[in-house]
Amino acid sequence: xxxxxxxxxxxxxxxxxxxxxxxxxxxxxxxxxxxxxxxxxxxxxxxxxxxxxxxxxxxxxxxxxxxxxxxxxxxxxxxxxxxxxxxxxxxxxxxxxxxxxxxxxxxxxxxxxxxxxxxxxxxxxxxxxxxxxxxxxxxxxxxxxxxxxxxxxxxxxxxxxxxxxxxxxxxxxxxxxxxxxxxxxxxxxxxxxxxxxxxxxxxxxxxxxxxxxxxxxxxxxxxxxxxxxxxxxxxxxxxxxxxxxxxxxxxxxxxxxxxxxxxxxxxxxxxxxxxxxxxxxxxxxxxxxxxxxxxxxxxxxxxxxxxxxxxxxxxxxxxxxxxxxxxxxxxxxxxxxxxxxxxxxxxxxxxxxxxxxxxxxxxxxxxxxxxxxxxxxxxxxxxxxxxxxxxxxxxxxxxxxxxxxxxxxxxxxxxxxxxxxxxxxxxxxxxxxxxxxxxxxxxxxxxxxxxxxxxxxxxxxxxxxxxxxxxxxxxxxxxxxxxxxxxxxxxxxxxxxxxxxxxxxxxxxxxxxxxxxxxxxxxxxxxxxxxxxxxxxxxxxxxxxxxxxxxxxxxxxxxxxxxxxxxxxxxxxxxxxxxxxxxxxxxxxxxxxxxxxxxxxxxxxxxxxxxxxxxxxxxxxxxxxxxxxxxxxxxxxxxxxxxxxxxxxxxxxxxxxxxxxxxxxxxxxxxxxxxxxxxxxxxxxxxxxxxxxxxxxxxxxxxxxxxxxxxxxxxxxxxxxxxxxxxxxxxxxxxxxxxxxxxxxxxxxxxxxxxxxxxxxxxxxxxxxxxxxxxxxxxxxxxxxxxxxxxxxxxxxxxxxxxxxxxxxxxxxxxxxxxxxxxxxxxxxxxxxxxxxxxxxxxxxxxxxxxxxxxxxxxxxxxxxxxxxxxxxxxxxxxxxxxxxxxxxxxx
Numbered sequence: 001x002x003x004x005x006x007x008x009x010x011x012x013x014x015x016x017x018x019x020x021x022x023x024x025x026x027x028x029x030x031x032x033x034x035x036x037x038x039x040x041x042x043x044x045x046x047x048x049x050x051x052x053x054x055x056x057x058x059x060x061x062x063x064x065x066x067x068x069x070x071x072x073x074x075x076x077x078x079x080x081x082x083x084x085x086x087x088x089x090x091x092x093x094x095x096x097x098x099x100x101x102x103x104x105x106x107x108x109x110x111x112x113x114x115x116x117x118x119x120x121x122x123x124x125x126x127x128x129x130x131x132x133x134x135x136x137x138x139x140x141x142x143x144x145x146x147x148x149x150x151x152x153x154x155x156x157x158x159x160x161x162x163x164x165x166x167x168x169x170x171x172x173x174x175x176x177x178x179x180x181x182x183x184x185x186x187x188x189x190x191x192x193x194x195x196x197x198x199x200x201x202x203x204x205x206x207x208x209x210x211x212x213x214x215x216x217x218x219x220x221x222x223x224x225x226x227x228x229x230x231x232x233x234x235x236x237x238x239x240x241x242x243x244x245x246x247x248x249x250x251x252x253x254x255x256x257x258x259x260x261x262x263x264x265x266x267x268x269x270x271x272x273x274x275x276x277x278x279x280x281x282x283x284x285x286x287x288x289x290x291x292x293x294x295x296x297x298x299x300x301x302x303x304x305x306x307x308x309x310x311x312x313x314x315x316x317x318x319x320x321x322x323x324x325x326x327x328x329x330x331x332x333x334x335x336x337x338x339x340x341x342x343x344x345x346x347x348x349x350x351x352x353x354x355x356x357x358x359x360x361x362x363x364x365x366x367x368x369x370x371x372x373x374x375x376x377x378x379x380x381x382x383x384x385x386x387x388x389x390x391x392x393x394x395x396x397x398x399x400x401x402x403x404x405x406x407x408x409x410x411x412x413x414x415x416x417x418x419x420x421x422x423x424x425x426x427x428x429x430x431x432x433x434x435x436x437x438x439x440x441x442x443x444x445x446x447x448x449x450x451x452x453x454x455x456x457x458x459x460x461x462x463x464x465x466x467x468x469x470x471x472x473x474x475x476x477x478x479x480x481x482x483x484x485x486x487x488x489x490x491x492x493x494x495x496x497x498x499x500x501x502x503x504x505x506x507x508x509x510x511x512x513x514x515x516x517x518x519x520x521x522x523x524x525x526x527x528x529x530x531x532x533x534x535x536x537x538x539x540x541x542x543x544x545x546x547x548x549x550x551x552x553x554x555x556x557x558x559x560x561x562x563x564x565x566x567x568x569x570x571x572x573x574x575x576x577x578x579x580x581x582x583x584x585x586x587x588x589x590x591x592x593x594x595x596x597x598x599x600x601x602x603x604x605x606x607x608x609x610x611x612x613x614x615x616x617x618x619x620x621x622x623x624x625x626x627x628x629x630x631x632x633x634x635x636x637x638x639x640x641x642x643x644x645x646x647x648x649x650x651x652x653x654x655x656x657x658x659x660x661x662x663x664x665x666x667x668x669x670x671x672x673x674x675x676x677x678x679x680x681x682x683x684x685x686x687x688x689x690x691x692x693x694x695x696x697x698x699x700x701x702x703x704x705x706x707x708x709x710x711x712x713x714x715x716x717x718x719x720x721x722x723x724x725x726x727x728x729x730x731x732x733x734x735x736x737x738x739x740x741x742x743x744x745x746x747x748x749x750x751x752x753x754x755x756x757x758x759x760x761x762x763x764x765x766x767x768x769x770x771x772x773x774x775x776x777x778x779x780x781x782x783x784x785x786x787x788x789x790x791x792x793x794x795x796x797x798x799x800x801x802x803x804x805x806x807x808x809x810x811x812x813x814x815x816x817x818x819x820x821x822x823x824x825x826x827x828x829x830x831x832x833x834x835x836x837x838x839x840x841x842x843x844x845x846x847x848x849x850x851x852x853x854x855x856x857x858x859x860x861x862x863x864x865x866x867x868x869x870x871x872x873x874x875x876x877x878x879x880x881x882x883x884x885x886x887x888x889x890x891x892x
Contacts, residue, residue: 019126198223356398460720790848
C-alpha cells in the first residue's frame with residue numbers, strides 16, 4: 001500500500017484519505033495557486049500505526065465518554081490516548097516512504113530558512129472531519145513548524161496523529177455528532193516558507209457578509225501568530241472585482257513570530273516597521289486576485305492562510321468560511337435625531353429591543369407606545385401633564401429610542417412625588433395591585449377574545465385590526481409591568497442597605513439570600529421542562545428516540561402534526577401531547593419584543609435542546625435547588641431574628657417583607673409580556689400567505705419586511721382576502737421582492753452598529769446619567785470588561801456568545817453565556833451556563849435575579865461584551881467585582 005501522496009494526486013473527493021486540509025491543498029494546486037512544495041502522509045498510515053500498536057480498542061474505550069462528560073473527563077481521556085501514541089512505534093513501511101519523500105522534498109526546495117543543512121518543514125494535521133462547510137474544526141489538532149531532520153519529522157507525525165484526540169477536538173466532535181470510530185488523520189508536510197509577512201484572507205467580508213469584498217489580515221513574520229490571535233494585524237478591505245482598497249487599518253505591530261533554530265520564537269518588531277503597512281495597495285490587489293481565483297475554483301467563500309517571502313506570495317491552506325452572515329448594508333455612523341428639543345434614551349421597553357426594528361413593527365410600535373404612555377402619564381400625573389408630540393418611540397437607524405420633549409421632562413419631574421405615591425398605592429393601574437387587578441386580566445381578556453376567532457376566516461382588515469389590538473394590549477401591559485419594577489427595585493435596595501449597615505456580621509450570607517427560593521413563572525417553566533424529561537425517561541424507548549431525532553425534525557413535526565422519521569407512532573403521540581401542554585402554558589415568552597422573532601410556541605427548537613440536556617442526565621433538579629434556597633433563606637432569617645433587639649428586629653422584618661413581596665411578581669409579570677405574540681404572529685403569517693398568493697412577496701415571512709401602508713393598500717384592494725385573487729405579477733418577480741431584499745440588507749448593516757444609549761451625545765450629561773442607564777461604557781479597552789456585579793461568585797470557562805434563539809443550540813454545559821440581553825425566554829440556558837454576561841441589564845434585572853436563583857456569577861450591563869468576546873475564548877467572570885477578564889484570544 002502507498003502511504004505518501006503528492007498534493008496533485010488528491011482533491012476534494014479524497015477527504016477520507018487526505019483529510020480536509022490535504023484535500024484542500026490538492027484543490028489549490030489544481031487551481032494554479034502558488035502552494036509551497038510538500039507531500040501528504042495519508043490516513044492509511046494512521047490506520048497502520050493504530051493496528052500495529054494495537055491501539056484501536058483502547059482508544060475507543062477511553063473516547064466513549066457519556067453525554068454528561070465534563071471538560072475534565074475529556075482532558076483525562078485525551079491524556080490517556082495521547083500517551084498511547086507517544087509510546088507507539090512507527091511502522092517501518094511508513095517510516096521508509098516518509099524518509100524518501102523528505103529527501104525528495106529537500107532536493108526540490110532546498111534547506112529552508114535558518115541554519116543547518118536539513119530541510120525545514122511544517123508538519124500539519126489533516127483530519128477527515130475538518131475544513132467542512134458545515135463546521136469549523138480549525139486549530140483543534142496540532143501543527144509543528146520548522147521541523148528539521150527525518151527522525152524529528154517522524155516524531156512530529158506521531159504527535160500529529162495523537163493530536164486527533166485533544167480534549168477540545170473530542171468534545172467538538174461529540175457536539176457535532178461525530179463518533180470516535182469515524183475519524184482518521186492524514187499529515188501534511190510542507191517546505192517552510194522563509195516568510196517576512198503572513199496572514200489570513202477572507203474572500204467574503206466576515207463582518208458584513210458581503211461577497212464583493214475581500215478582507216486581508218497581515219502581520220510581519222510567520223502566520224501562525226496571526227491565526228492564533230497572538231499578534232496585532234493590519235486589516236485591509238479590497239473590492240473583489242477591481243482590486244481597489246476600500247479601507248485599511250494599520251496596527252501597532254509590537255511583536256512578531258520568527259524562526260528559531262528549531263521551532264519558532266516571538267521577537268520584537270523593529271521600530272521602523274511597527275507602524276509601517278505590511279501590504280501596500282498593489283500587494284493587497286495581487287493577493288486579493290489569488291483569493292478571487294481560489295474562491296471561484298471552490299465555488300464558495302474561502303478562509304485562506306498566506307505567506308510572503310522574497311516578494312512572492314504563497315498559499316498555505318484554504319477552508320470554507322463557516323457561519324458567514326447574510327450580506328449587509330453599510331453600518332450607520334450618523335446618529336442625527338429626527339426631532340430637536342428633546343432627549344432620546346435606549347432604556348425601559350427598549351431593553352427588550354436590542355436589534356434594529358423590522359419595518360412593520362417599527363410602524364406599529366411607535367403609536368402603540370405613545371398611546372399607552374400617554375394614558376399612563378395622564379393617570380399618574382394628571383391629564384394636563386402631556387401634550388401632543390411630548391413623547392414617543394421613534395427609530396433612529398432602525399433602533400428604537402424613547403423620546404421625551406425637554407419641556408415635558410421638566411413638567412413631569414415637578415409632579416413626580418404624587419406619581420410615586422400613586423405607584424406605591426397601586427393607583428392608576430400601576431404597581432403590583434394595578435397589575436394584578438387590572439392590567440393582567442385586561443390583557444388576558446383581549447387575547448382570549450381574538451383567539452376565539454379562527455384566523456383563516458378573518459378578512460385582511462380584521463387581521464390587521466387584530467395585530468394592532470394585540471400589540472396595543474401588550475404595550476399597555478408592558479407599561480404597567482414597568483411600574484412594578486421600581487417598587488421591587490426600591491424595596492430590595494432599601495432592605496440591602498439596612499441589612500449591610502445594621503444587621504450583617506462576618507459569616508452572614510449576602511442580602512440576596514433572603515429573597516431566593518420563591519416560585520415565579522420562569523422557574524415554573526423550568527420545572528415543567530425538567531419534569532417532562534423525567535416523565536419521558538419513564539416511558540420505555542421514548543428518551544432514546546427523542547435524543548436520536550434531530551431537534552429540527554422534532555420541532556417541525558410538533559408544529560405540523562406529522563410523525564418524525566424513524567420514531568414509533570405510539571411513543572410520538574404520548575410525547576407530542578405532553579410537550580404541547582408545556583407549549584400551551586409557557587410558549588409565549590419572548591426573546592425580543594419585535595414580532596419578527598419567533599416565540600417558543602412557533603419554534604420550540606431551543607426548548608427541545610434544553611430538554612435533551614435534561615434527558616442526558618445533565619443539570620440540577622430545579623425542585624431540589626429551590627428547596628435548598630428556601631431552606632437557606634429561612635435558616636438565615638431565623639438566625640438574624642434571634643440575635644436582633646426588638647426595634648431593629650421589627651425594622652428588619654418590615655423591610656424584608658417589603659422586598660420579598662414584589663420580587664417573584666416582577667418575574668411573573670415579565671414572563672407574560674408576550675401573551676399575545678403567538679396569535680399576533682399567526683395573524684401576520686396568514687397575511688403573508690395571502691400576499692404570497694397574490695404575487696406581492698416572494699415568501700410568506702416577507703410580510704414582516706413590509707410597511708404598514710403597503711399591507712393596508714393590499715387589504716384595501718382585496719389582495720389579502722381569505723380567497724383573494726390570483727397572482728398579479730404574471731411571470732415576473734413579486735412586486736415588493738426588491739424592496740424587501742433592500743430592507744433586509746439595510747437592517748443587517750444597522751445590526752452591526754453600536755447604538756448610543758442617549759441622544760444627542762452630550763458627554764457631561766452621559767456621565768451624569770451613566771448610573772441610570774442599562775449599559776456600561778462602550779469605549780472600554782483592554783482585556784478586562786467592567787459591568788455590574790449582579791450575582792456573586794467567580795468562574796473561569798469558555799465563552800459562548802449568542803445573538804438570539806437561533807443560536808441556542810450552540811450552548812454547551814459549563815460555558816459562560818454571553819448575550820445582549822436575557823429575557824425570561826432565555827431562562828432554560830441558565831441551567832447549562834456556568835456564568836452569565838450581558839451588554840444590557842443591572843443588579844435587579846431579570847438576568848441577575850435568575851442567576852442568583854441558579855447560584856451562578858453574573859456581570860450585566862457591560863455595554864461591549866458581545867462585541868469584545870468571541871465564542872471559545874476563555875474568560876473569568878467575577879460577580880462580586882463586576883468584571884469579565886478575557887484570558888485567551890484566538891479564532892473559535
